[in-house]
Amino acid sequence: MSIYLYLERNTFIHRLHPVTKIFLLLLFFILLLLFSSPLPIILVTFFLLLVSAFSRSISNLRKIWKLMFILFTFTIILWTIFLKNLNYALAMALRLNALIFTGLIFLSVTRIEEFTYGLNKLGLPFRVSFALTLAFRLVPSFILSAQTTIQAQKSRGLDLETGNLVQRIKKFIPLLIPILATSLRNAELLAIALECKGFGIKKKRTSYLDYKFGRNDFLTLLTIFLLYFLLLKIF
Amino acid sequence: MHLLEIKDLSFTYQNSSSPAVKKINFSVKENEFIILMGKSGAGKSTLAKCLTSIIPQFQKGNYSGKITIENQEIKNVPVYEIAQKIGLLLQDFEVQLFSTNVILEIAFGLENFSLARAEMEKRISETLKTVGLENYLNRDPLTLSGGEKQRLALASILALKPKILILDEPTTDLDPIGKKEIFALLKNLTKQGLTIIVIDHETDEILNADQIIIFNASEIVSSGNVEQLISQSEFLEKNGIRPAAILTLFQKLNLLTQKNIPKTVNDACHLLVENSYQTSEEKYTLLTKEEKKEKNLLFQIKNLEFTYPNVPAGQILKGLNFEIYAGEFLAIVGVNGSGKTTFIKHLNRLFTPTKGEIIYQNKNLKNYKIAELAKDIGYVFQNPDNQIFATTVKEEIVFGLKNLSFPHEEIEKGVKEVLKTVNLEGCKDKDPFILTKGEKQRLSVASVLVTQPKIIILDEPTTGLDYLELRSLMNLLKELNQKGHTIIMVTHTMWLVAEYAKRAIVLKEGEIVFNGSVRQLFSEKNIENWGLALPPLIELSQMFGKTLLSVDEFLFCLNKSTDPTV
Numbered sequence: 060m061s062i063y064l065y066l067e068r069n070t071f072i073h074r075l076h077p078v079t080k081i082f083l084l085l086l087f088f089i090l091l092l093l094f095s096s097p098l099p100i101i102l103v104t105f106f107l108l109l110v111s112a113f114s115r116s117i118s119n120l121r122k123i124w125k126l127m128f129i130l131f132t133f134t135i136i137l138w139t140i141f142l143k144n145l146n147y148a149l150a151m152a153l154r155l156n157a158l159i160f161t162g163l164i165f166l167s168v169t170r171i172e173e174f175t176y177g178l179n180k181l182g183l184p185f186r187v188s189f190a191l192t193l194a195f196r197l198v199p200s201f202i203l204s205a206q207t208t209i210q211a212q213k214s215r216g217l218d219l220e221t222g223n224l225v226q227r228i229k230k231f232i233p234l235l236i237p238i239l240a241t242s243l244r245n246a247e248l249l250a251i252a253l254e255c256k257g258f259g260i261k262k263k264r265t266s267y268l269d270y271k272f273g274r275n276d277f278l279t280l281l282t283i284f285l286l287y288f289l290l291l292k293i294f
Numbered sequence: 295m296h297l298l299e300i301k302d303l304s305f306t307y308q309n310s311s312s313p314a315v316k317k318i319n320f321s322v323k324e325n326e327f328i329i330l331m332g333k334s335g336a337g338k339s340t341l342a343k344c345l346t347s348i349i350p351q352f353q354k355g356n357y358s359g360k361i362t363i364e365n366q367e368i369k370n371v372p373v374y375e376i377a378q379k380i381g382l383l384l385q386d387f388e389v390q391l392f393s394t395n396v397i398l399e400i401a402f403g404l405e406n407f408s409l410a411r412a413e414m415e416k417r418i419s420e421t422l423k424t425v426g427l428e429n430y431l432n433r434d435p436l437t438l439s440g441g442e443k444q445r446l447a448l449a450s451i452l453a454l455k456p457k458i459l460i461l462d463e464p465t466t467d468l469d470p471i472g473k474k475e476i477f478a479l480l481k482n483l484t485k486q487g488l489t490i491i492v493i494d495h496e497t498d499e500i501l502n503a504d505q506i507i508i509f510n511a512s513e514i515v516s517s518g519n520v521e522q523l524i525s526q527s528e529f530l531e532k533n534g535i536r537p538a539a540i541l542t543l544f545q546k547l548n549l550l551t552q553k554n555i556p557k558t559v560n561d562a563c564h565l566l567v568e569n570s571y572q573t574s575e576e577k578y579t580l581l582t583k584e585e586k587k588e589k590n591l592l593f594q595i596k597n598l599e600f601t602y603p604n605v606p607a608g609q610i611l612k613g614l615n616f617e618i619y620a621g622e623f624l625a626i627v628g629v630n631g632s633g634k635t636t637f638i639k640h641l642n643r644l645f646t647p648t649k650g651e652i653i654y655q656n657k658n659l660k661n662y663k664i665a666e667l668a669k670d671i672g673y674v675f676q677n678p679d680n681q682i683f684a685t686t687v688k689e690e691i692v693f694g695l696k697n698l699s700f701p702h703e704e705i706e707k708g709v710k711e712v713l714k715t716v717n718l719e720g721c722k723d724k725d726p727f728i729l730t731k732g733e734k735q736r737l738s739v740a741s742v743l744v745t746q747p748k749i750i751i752l753d754e755p756t757t758g759l760d761y762l763e764l765r766s767l768m769n770l771l772k773e774l775n776q777k778g779h780t781i782i783m784v785t786h787t788m789w790l791v792a793e794y795a796k797r798a799i800v801l802k803e804g805e806i807v808f809n810g811s812v813r814q815l816f817s818e819k820n821i822e823n824w825g826l827a828l829p830p831l832i833e834l835s836q837m838f839g840k841t842l843l844s845v846d847e848f849l850f851c852l853n854k855s856t857d858p859t860v
């Protein structure tokens with residue numbers, strides 16, 4: 060399993076300016092939050108599927124579809140119980156999935172450093188944009204060190220292979236706490252290491268990554284805006 | 295004027311009763327190359343952190359004394375300001391890596407220093423070349439091998455071109471050739487105007503330095519030039535430093551005098567010949583005959599292939615074929631990234647072959663459960679940080695015993711004994727996180743040894759250990775081996791292979807390029823092409839046409855020629 064969601068591809072969507080990508084992310088989030096009936100959300104989801112195919116990132120969808128399915132079912136059940144309105148429950152579940160899907164596509168086509176760069180270009184101070192995106196960087200390294208720790212425990216006789224799912228999860232949960240603690244401590248060390256490389260110097264920072272806002276960005280944003288208003292008009 | 299001056303520096307960590315460094319005084323001139331040595335836990339890393347104001351900026355405690363860089367006191371200067379003058383490579387290199395590819399990892403510091411894009415490009419390609427990672431540009435740092443990670447962490451500091459470079463054990467996980475290259479590079483950098491301070495345990499590289507500073511129990515016990523110190527074997531050993539094997543040999547032969555210090559292997563050879571020493575053919579034949587071969591098959595590796603999924607690294611193991619016998623002491627060696635760790639993780643089923651199979655005791659390994667294998671096979675991970683997870687030392691050790699359902703009395707006894715063996719008796723209730731790297735390393739070994747597995751696999755178990763710890767660990771392994779345990783050890787330390795292992799496998803780019811006895815390995819001419827290096831002592835023996843693996847073997851074979859004409 061690859062530990063980052065980012066897929067190194069050279070598609071039209073990958074090549075968009077980070078700021079454009081962030082805008083698109085926000086536009087879709089807002090759009091999805093505006094709707095509360097299933098139909099438009101299904102339409103948006105289809106559009107997202109197209110985008111995902113176009114950016115060759117369907118493979119990431121395959122990684123998390125199970126999770127999405129579970130969330131979907133749970134949301135429907137919960138909302139139906141509480142509101143007794145199946146239509147609304149369906150909309151909520153679809154919306155949640157579409158939101159996750161949007162985020163997933165964003166992370167599949169945007170390197171985390173690009174994300175930082177984009178936020179920085181949008182006017183956030185570097186420290187802030189770095190801190191915000193650092194969370195995303197730490198997730199894969201967290202998963203990886205968790206994997207190694209679990210390997211270490213298995214190699215010392217911890218049996219995670221026998222028993223049913225519930226039993227296995229029960230054995231698994233207590234492991235997460237020490238792994239989490241280690242990660243937090245490592246984050247502390249990372250903070251030190253960052254300053255050793257000059258993180259925090261008051262001078263203006265330069266950037267290795269360098270993107271130009273081009274015609275494609277402009278056209279993409281324009282198209283999306285048009286679609287946006289079209290959808291809002293209809294529904 | 296001194297570039298760097300340390301006056302009466304003492305520091306005690308919060309929650310600790312005794313100082314980590316005590317009354318440190320020394321100064322550093324421009325272009326000096328200094329090596330800091332000494333026992334694990336003696337305060338070397340603490341000093342390095344003081345020199346960059348990490349202490350007291352990040353880690354609090356009781357600080358006294360004064361450090362100045364170019365006459366500026368640094369105690370209250372933020373770390374990132376100091377970083378413009380001093381580059382520090384922290385000992386824990388894995389946690390420093392956070393970028394999504396190798397290029398951006400190095401670029402991060404350069405961006406902070408506001409370098410222009412063109413200059414960044416130049417430095418990135420330069421430094422990647424010096425550390426041998428020029429073919430890894432787009433790799434995700436998290437998917438690199440241990441040594442590759444260390445090279446990258448080093449590169450990200452070198453690229454900053456600071457005036458002073460402080461490296462805390464920068465080559466622990468590097469292969470022998472890589473180690474040599476880095477030290478040659480550092481030496482060269484001092485000629486270009488850099489000042490370098492390296493913390494290290496390596497004796498073979500010591501001659502590169504201008505000044506050696508030796509720590510013991512938080513204090514500097516000696517500092518001086520290399521030649522003065524290098525011949526004082528006993529003193530070195532007492533302070534956790536391995537005396538050069540050739541010097542030990544000379545001392546045992548009573549050849550060592552103040553003016554008779556062999557600095558190179560050639561010198562040593564001349565001196566031996568001058569003193570009419572020869573090696574005896576008969577005794578050498580005795581030595582080589584003694585090597586017995588183990589016969590009981592344990593593992594049979596058949597066409598083993600492995601590829602990491604979804605990573606552009608390509609195929610890692612390319613069809614390995616060999617056997618491992620019960621009771622062996624097997625060393626697995628080879629350059630960084632050659633697939634050693636990847637391979638041994640197959641032996642207890644942490645990894646499953648992409649193709650091919652492993653037969654363990656007449657049954658395909660895949661038919662065993664990992665937990666079942668854990669009874670037989672102990673595995674010590676390359677980086678102890680990955681292995682340790684409990685909140686006290688004792689809990690960490692007890693974990694395996696409990697999983698394998700040892701009875702209560704045995705657990706208590708086992709813990710006690712193993713703590714004694716690895717010399718961590720005082721640490722029983724400590725939080726493993728605050729242990730030094732060497733202590734963590736010993737803890738991870740202890741937590742595996744405590745269940746007394748028949749087969750013990752160790753991935754670079756001696757990194758970060760000082761000489762005394764290293765000897766006691768290796769002697770322990772030797773004892774276990776003599777009792778019948780099978781030892782499989784990955785290491786980059788060649789003299790360890792020579793002294794302790796019996797058979798060696800050399801991996802290169804995922805293939806076996808050598809499989810034979812250790813003596814054979816060190817008589818091979820290709821050894822440098824495999825990224826390995828000959829220990830100086832063995833080099834010396836080859837001048838006499840033999841391959842002698844230890845000081846004892848040398849002493850055994852040496853004869854004083856009685857023929858006065860020679």
Ligand SMILES: Nc1ncnc2c1ncn2[C@@H]1O[C@H](COP(=O)(O)OP(=O)(O)OP(=O)(O)O)[C@@H](O)[C@H]1O
Nearest residue numbers: 437438439440441602605630631632633634635636
């Ligand atoms: N999780 C991973 N995903 C992808 N590739 C990996 C992963 N771990 C290691 N590799 C790659 O596989 C190759 C072999 O790695 P391995 O860790 O087995 O090397 P090694 O011989 O143990 O090296 P070292 O001496 O540095 O520890 C390397 O090129 C490495 O970059």
Ligand SMILES: [Mg+2]
Nearest residue numbers: 440634635676
């Ligand atoms: Mg390794």
